[in-house]
Amino acid sequence: MNRREFLTLAISALGASAFKLRAKNNDGSVIFTTANPAEAIKRLGREIGSFKLIPADEETRRLLSISGGWGTGSRAIVFVRELESPVETSVTFVEKGKIKDPRKKYSSFYSYLSREKKGKYLVSVVFEGPSMGGNRAVVEINGRRIAEINLKKDGKYRYKGHKGDMVFEVKNGKIAAIESSCDKKICVHTGFISSPHEKIVCIPNRVVVSIEGSSLDGISF
């Protein structure tokens, strides 16, 4: 999906009255406001898929200040930024002007919004631009590339790792480890990935699943 398609989708999914275009920024991101973020997110979510939870950084705050939506009235902010990966949306939680670590507070973005009062909310919809090939997942076992999985087709895949079996599921252009023979299941807790910067790693099984099309040479963590 490219930027134009995404904007058309966003505006049509939410209705011209629900979304008001607030600002168009130098980096191409667009900020909307809506009177009912829960509804807006729900409808957008149905079209685009799941949301990522991220903290707001310098750039986010800058965008917010430009759009003039920052303040005690702001509650939920959805951020979409132009990066080179498939369309994704990110969510930041703000309460009384302070960024909250989404992991600590809410397991589900929907449960958060459903509890909040209706009012004037700033919803920034940022999308990640044209895919650089995030349509294939590569499975490596013991450092050797053993399979390429087409993410466009839903399905389940079973592989034999160093410790035992692992099962992966492809759904809506994303892939996740749903079963693993390891103890800690860190790989399963990673959840669905779809972006070239993301990886599912199972050290005991010596399995690494990554998304093809990365423009990065490495990730430091």
Add this chain to the structure above:
Amino acid sequence: MLPYCSKREENLKEYSRTRFLLGTYVTIRAYSVFDAGPAIRRAFKEIERISRKYSFEREGSYLNNLNKGVSELDRETVTLLNFALKLCNDSNGAFDPTVGRLKLLWGFNKKPRLPAPEEIKEALKYVGAEKLKIKDNKFISKGIFLDFSAFAKGYAVDRAGEILKKEGINSFLIDAGGDIKVSGEKPGGEAWQIGIKNPLGKGIIKVIELIDGAIATSGDYENFFVKDGTRYHHLLNPKTGYPARGLHSVSVVAPTDMEADAFASAVFVMGKERAERFAVSHKIRVILVDDAGKIWDFGNSN
């Protein structure tokens, strides 16, 4: 030794090998006009040697024998120890190579558990660089355990890089589970693009462009356990005996990976307030993500 020259681009081939070492995935990616296979193999061998020598977990490793007072200090270890002690001093004890006893207590490498306050107090008696005693080139301070795991990975990566360079390979990237060292530009004159992982969710928070240098990250999101709603991670403060608080991740860009690795651990414990001064005095770039999710970038001359 073949000099690297951009006119040779057409003859440059990419060599990429990955091995499971140092408890993680180590990838070596090199561009060379000749077969880089043998050099890469030798580089991996060196990483394996260092991993075994300074393993804190392995019974009978050189480090463990050193800690028991059985083995003598050798030149390589003296160099590492001097580096660690200097950093201990510069960081005012935020980084301390004698944390071994504390690490054993928390069990992060085997079975992590929350120690009782009395246990921590007892373990702290055996932590403190000033308590190290050496006689006839051996350690005689019983119960004090040297642990180099905060920078052994970075050191191993540096040494592997030196071997590649010695064999005439000047354009390479070594990635040991997020500890990264690069040399030379990629074909086409491009810098290596390294992303820093978002410690609070998915994605990347920053992309660093490197041509010669290293980056390493210390974070609270990889090795931790949660008990009664509190997260206990493996980056312990040597003075309190408990995990350092205030930051979620620290990434350091430095000339060598050993420095990047060690400095990242040190700054994580030092905290945000002391990070900027440390970055400036050590001429490094430090990128932090604090408790509030804010990103700080210190020492960035750009």
